Amino acid sequence: MGIEHLSPEAITSLLKLAKRMDPRRAHPTLRGRIVALLFYEPSTRTRISFELAAKTLGATTVLVAAESSSVSKGESLLDTVATVRAAGADAIVIRHPASGAPLLAARHLNIPVVNAGDGMHEHPSQALLDAYTILQHKKSLRGLRVVMVGDIAHSRVARYNLHLLTKLGAQTTLCGPPELAPEVCATIAPGVRIVRHMEEALHGAEVIMMLRVQKERLGGLQLNVDDYVSAYQLNAERLKLARRDALVMHPGPIIRRMEITGEVADGPQSLILEQVRNGVRVRMAILTTAMAAARPRKGQ
Amino acid sequence: MGIEHLSPEAITSLLKLAKRMDPRRAHPTLRGRIVALLFYEPSTRTRISFELAAKTLGATTVLVAAESSSVSKGESLLDTVATVRAAGADAIVIRHPASGAPLLAARHLNIPVVNAGDGMHEHPSQALLDAYTILQHKKSLRGLRVVMVGDIAHSRVARYNLHLLTKLGAQTTLCGPPELAPEVCATIAPGVRIVRHMEEALHGAEVIMMLRVQKERLGGLQLNVDDYVSAYQLNAERLKLARRDALVMHPGPIIRRMEITGEVADGPQSLILEQVRNGVRVRMAILTTAMAAARPRKGQ
Amino acid sequence: MGIEHLSPEAITSLLKLAKRMDPRRAHPTLRGRIVALLFYEPSTRTRISFELAAKTLGATTVLVAAESSSVSKGESLLDTVATVRAAGADAIVIRHPASGAPLLAARHLNIPVVNAGDGMHEHPSQALLDAYTILQHKKSLRGLRVVMVGDIAHSRVARYNLHLLTKLGAQTTLCGPPELAPEVCATIAPGVRIVRHMEEALHGAEVIMMLRVQKERLGGLQLNVDDYVSAYQLNAERLKLARRDALVMHPGPIIRRMEITGEVADGPQSLILEQVRNGVRVRMAILTTAMAAARPRKGQ
Numbered sequence: 001m002g003i004e005h006l007s008p009e010a011i012t013s014l015l016k017l018a019k020r021m022d023p024r025r026a027h028p029t030l031r032g033r034i035v036a037l038l039f040y041e042p043s044t045r046t047r048i049s050f051e052l053a054a055k056t057l058g059a060t061t062v063l064v065a066a067e068s069s070s071v072s073k074g075e076s077l078l079d080t081v082a083t084v085r086a087a088g089a090d091a092i093v094i095r096h097p098a099s100g101a102p103l104l105a106a107r108h109l110n111i112p113v114v115n116a117g118d119g120m121h122e123h124p125s126q127a128l129l130d131a132y133t134i135l136q137h138k139k140s141l142r143g144l145r146v147v148m149v150g151d152i153a154h155s156r157v158a159r160y161n162l163h164l165l166t167k168l169g170a171q172t173t174l175c176g177p178p179e180l181a182p183e184v185c186a187t188i189a190p191g192v193r194i195v196r197h198m199e200e201a202l203h204g205a206e207v208i209m210m211l212r213v214q215k216e217r218l219g220g221l222q223l224n225v226d227d228y229v230s231a232y233q234l235n236a237e238r239l240k241l242a243r244r245d246a247l248v249m250h251p252g253p254i255i256r257r258m259e260i261t262g263e264v265a266d267g268p269q270s271l272i273l274e275q276v277r278n279g280v281r282v283r284m285a286i287l288t289t290a291m292a293a294a295r296p297r298k299g300q
Numbered sequence: 301m302g303i304e305h306l307s308p309e310a311i312t313s314l315l316k317l318a319k320r321m322d323p324r325r326a327h328p329t330l331r332g333r334i335v336a337l338l339f340y341e342p343s344t345r346t347r348i349s350f351e352l353a354a355k356t357l358g359a360t361t362v363l364v365a366a367e368s369s370s371v372s373k374g375e376s377l378l379d380t381v382a383t384v385r386a387a388g389a390d391a392i393v394i395r396h397p398a399s400g401a402p403l404l405a406a407r408h409l410n411i412p413v414v415n416a417g418d419g420m421h422e423h424p425s426q427a428l429l430d431a432y433t434i435l436q437h438k439k440s441l442r443g444l445r446v447v448m449v450g451d452i453a454h455s456r457v458a459r460y461n462l463h464l465l466t467k468l469g470a471q472t473t474l475c476g477p478p479e480l481a482p483e484v485c486a487t488i489a490p491g492v493r494i495v496r497h498m499e500e501a502l503h504g505a506e507v508i509m510m511l512r513v514q515k516e517r518l519g520g521l522q523l524n525v526d527d528y529v530s531a532y533q534l535n536a537e538r539l540k541l542a543r544r545d546a547l548v549m550h551p552g553p554i555i556r557r558m559e560i561t562g563e564v565a566d567g568p569q570s571l572i573l574e575q576v577r578n579g580v581r582v583r584m585a586i587l588t589t590a591m592a593a594a595r596p597r598k599g600q
Numbered sequence: 601m602g603i604e605h606l607s608p609e610a611i612t613s614l615l616k617l618a619k620r621m622d623p624r625r626a627h628p629t630l631r632g633r634i635v636a637l638l639f640y641e642p643s644t645r646t647r648i649s650f651e652l653a654a655k656t657l658g659a660t661t662v663l664v665a666a667e668s669s670s671v672s673k674g675e676s677l678l679d680t681v682a683t684v685r686a687a688g689a690d691a692i693v694i695r696h697p698a699s700g701a702p703l704l705a706a707r708h709l710n711i712p713v714v715n716a717g718d719g720m721h722e723h724p725s726q727a728l729l730d731a732y733t734i735l736q737h738k739k740s741l742r743g744l745r746v747v748m749v750g751d752i753a754h755s756r757v758a759r760y761n762l763h764l765l766t767k768l769g770a771q772t773t774l775c776g777p778p779e780l781a782p783e784v785c786a787t788i789a790p791g792v793r794i795v796r797h798m799e800e801a802l803h804g805a806e807v808i809m810m811l812r813v814q815k816e817r818l819g820g821l822q823l824n825v826d827d828y829v830s831a832y833q834l835n836a837e838r839l840k841l842a843r844r845d846a847l848v849m850h851p852g853p854i855i856r857r858m859e860i861t862g863e864v865a866d867g868p869q870s871l872i873l874e875q876v877r878n879g880v881r882v883r884m885a886i887l888t889t890a891m892a893a894a895r896p897r898k899g900q
Contacts, residue, residue: 332624332625332626334652336648360652360655360656362648362651362652364644364648375852375853375854375855376856379852379853379854379856380644380853382873383644383645383852383853383873383876384644384648386873386874386876386877387645387648387649387652387876387877387879387880388623388624388652388656388877388880
C-alpha cells in the first residue's frame with residue numbers, strides 16, 4: 001500500500017488527522033513498531049521530518065543512507081527493502097533518485113512503503129503539507145489561484161502538487177522559461193495553464209509556490225543565471241502584483257538571491273518555515289494512516 | 301570477553317536463548333545500558349540487525365561510522381574504543397576491515413566487545429544465525445551434509461561458519477575454483493573436503509551455502525566472470541542435484557544472475573530472508589549473553 | 601542564548617550541576633524535548649558525548665551531518681538551523697568549521713544553540729569539562745600553574761581554555777615554537793606568558809595540557825616533524841620536570857609518539873579518559889542549563 005493515488009476524500013481525512021496530531025506531545029500509537037528510513041539521496045528536511053514524526057509516534061527508527069549501505073555492494077533495491085523488512089521494519093520510508101522506486105518497493109512488500117520523493121517524479125508528503133499549510137490560511141482550495149514559478153520540469157514537488165491542487169479544485173498557473181516549464185507540463189493535470197511572464201502570472205495570485213532552481217541545471221540548459229533571476233526571481237516589487245494577502249511558499253532549501261530575495265523569504269507573507277513546521281504533523285498522519293491500513297504481518 | 305571460541309554447549313545455549321527472544325516484543329533487559337556500534341566498514345544488514353537487537357532490548361545505541369570518526373584524524377583503534385567506552389558505552393559492537401581488530405579491542409577493555417565482522421577473518425554472529433536458521437528446519441547439525449560454494453578464501457562468513465558447523469558436527473564440503481577455494485581452506489577445520497565441480501559437490505547436499513562473489517575480485521584473480529557463472533552459479537537445474545529438501549542459504553547481499561539466479565533466491569527452498577529475520581533474535585541473544593557475562597564496571 | 605561569555609559564578613554553578621548529574625542513571629528532565637545535533641565537521645567524541653548526554657536526559661535526538669545535508673544544495677547555515685528548529689528542535693548543538701557560526705545561529709533563533717566547536721575559535725564544552733576534571737583533583741583553579749603545549753594558534757580548545765582558566769584564576773603558560781604559539785597568543789587572556797623551551801615551561805607545572813598537532817599543518821608551516829617531536833613531545837623524562845602530582849590532560853584524539861608517548865598517555869598521571877568520562881555529565885549540565893534558561897517557545 002502507498003499513499004499515492006488518494007481520492008479527494010482520503011486526502012481530506014488525512015489532512016484532518018494531521019490537524020489532530022501534535023508534534024509537541026507523545027502519541028505512542030506506533031510504540032514497538034519499527035520505521036526504517038531509506039535515503040538514497042541526501043535530504044535534511046524530509047529525513048528529519050519523517051524521523052521526528054516516527055519518533056513522536058513512539059516508533060523505533062533505523063536510518064539507512066545510500067553511501068553506507070549495501071547498495072555499494074551491488075544489491076538491488078528490491079533485495080535491500082526485502083532485507084530491511086525481514087530485519088523487522090514495519091514500514092519503510094524511501095527517498096530514491098529513480099522515479100517509481102517507492103512504488104516498485106511497495107508492490108513487493110506487504111508492509112507500508114511511504115514515498116519521501118522519487119527522482120523527478122513525486123513527493124507526496126510535501127504536496128500534502130503544502131495543502132495543509134494553505135488550508136491553515138484559506139477556507140478551501142476550490143477555485144484558489146495558485147502560481148508555481150521556476151523549474152517545473154525537474155521538480156517532483158511541482159508534479160505532485162499539481163495533481164493534488166487540481167484534485168482539490170485549485171486553479172494552477174505555471175510560470176517559467178520554456179526550458180523549465182515546457183508546454184507539456186500543462187498536461188500533468190487538467191486546467192493547468194502556462195504563462196511565460198512572471199508579472200502576468202502573478203496578477204491576482206492567492207498562493208505563490210516558488211521552486212528551487214539549481215545553477216548547474218541552468219548551465220546545462222544554456223540558460224543565463226542573471227537572465228533567469230531578472231525574469232523569475234520573487235522580489236518585493238513583484239510580490240505586490242499578486243493579491244495583497246497572497247501566500248508565499250517554497251519547499252526549501254531556498255537559495256536567497258536566486259529564486260527569491262531574503263526580504264520576501266523572511267517577510268510577513270512567507271509561509272516557508274510554517275511549511276517545515278507542518279511537515280512533521282502531516283507525516284505523523286501519513287505514517288499513522290499507512291500503518292493502520294497495513295495488513296497484519298504474516299509469519300514471524 | 302568475546303563470543304568467539306565458544307564451546308558447543310555455549311553455542312547451544314546461546315541458540316536456545318535466541319529462540320526465547322522475540323524481536324516483536326520489548327525485552328527491556330538492557331534498559332539504561334549503552335551499546336555503541338563502531339562500523340569501520342559499510343554494512344546495512346549487520347548494522348541494522350545489531351541496532352534493532354540492541355534497541356529491542358531497551359538499550360540506547362550510538363553509531364560511529366568510520367568516515368565521520370576520529371579515525372580520519374589518525375587516532376588508533378584502541379584509543380577510539382577506549383574513548384567510546386569512557387563516554388559511557390556498556391558494550392561495543394565492532395566491524396573492522398582488519399582481522400583481529402575486535403579481539404584486540406576486547407583485550408584492552410573491561411566491557412563486552414562483539415565482533416560484527418573483521419577483515420577476511422570471522423563473522424561470528426552470521427555463523428550463529430546461520431546455525432540457528434538451519435536448526436529451524438533440521439533436528440541437528442550432526443552429520444548434516446553442508447556445501448559451501450564460492451569465494452571461500454576471502455569470506456569471513458565461510459571461515460567462521462566452517463568452525464561452527466564442524467563444532468556442531470556437520471560434514472562440510474567446499475566448492476569453487478582453486479583461486480577462491482585453495483587447498484589450504486580444507487585445513488580451516490577438521491574433516492572439511494574440497495570438490496571442484498559444483499555438480500559433484502551438490503550431490504546429496506542438505507544445505508547449500510552460497511557466498512557472495514565480487515566481480516572486481518574475479519578480475520584481480522584473472523578469472524573470467526562468465527566462466528565462473530557457468531561453473532558455479534546456483535540455478536534451478538543445479539539445485540535439483542542436491543537433496544530434494546535441501547536448504548539454500550546466502551549471507552547477503554546477493555547479486556542475482558551472478559552467484560545465484562533470482563528463481564532460486566526467491567524459490568521455496570531459499571532461506572535468505574529467514575536468515576535476515578533470525579539475525580535480530582540471534583543478536584539479541586548475543587548481546588544479552590555478552591552483557592550478562594560482563595564483569596560489573598569498576599569506577600564510574 | 602549561548603553558554604559563552606559566562607561569569608565565573610555561572611561557570612561554578614554549571615560545574616556544580618555537572619557533579620549532580622549521573623550519566624549511569626536516567627534524568628528524564630528533557631523527556632519529550634528534541635535536541636538536534638548539527639555536525640558540519642566530523643567529531644566522534646564530541647558528537648557521541650552530546651548525543652549520550654541528551655539521551656540520558658530523556659531527549660529525542662536527531663543528527664544532521666554536513667555531508668548528507670542540504671548544505672550540499674547551497675542552503676545557508678541560518679536557513680538550515682531555522683529549518684531544523686521549525687521541524688521541532690528545542691535545542692541545537694552545532695559544530696562548524698567557521699568561527700562564530702554557533703553565535704550567529706544563536707542570534708537568529710529563540711531556542712538554545714550550544715557551541716560544540718567552531719573553527720579555530722572556541723570549544724566551550726571542552727573547556728568546561730577540562731575545568732571540571734581538574735577540580736576533581738585540585739581544590740581550586742586559583743593560582744594553579746597550568747602549561748599548555750603545542751599548536752595553540754590553531755586550537756579552539758586552547759582558546760576557550762585560556763579564557764576559562766584565566767577567569768577561574770589559573771596562571772597559564774603557553775609553550776611551542778613561534779609558528780604554533782606566536783607572541784600574539786599571550787594576549788588572548790590577561791597574565792598569560794609564553795615560554796619556548798618545554799623543559800623551562802614544565803618546571804613547577806601542576807597541570808599539563810597537551811594539544812593535538814597535525815602533521816599536515818607542520819608541513820605547511822615548514823616545521824620538521826622530528827624536530828617538533830624532539831622539542832615538544834611529552835615523554836616520561838620531561839614529565840619528571842613538572843610537579844610530582846602534575847596532571848596530564850589532552851582533549852583527544854591523541855596521536856601516540858607524536859605529541860605524547862604512550863607511556864605518559866596511559867600513565868598514572870594521565871586524565872585523558874577521565875576527561876572523556878566527565879564530558880557526558882558536563883554536557884548534561886550544559887544542556888539542562890541551556891534549556892532551563894530558554895524562553896518558552898512562541899507559537900506552535
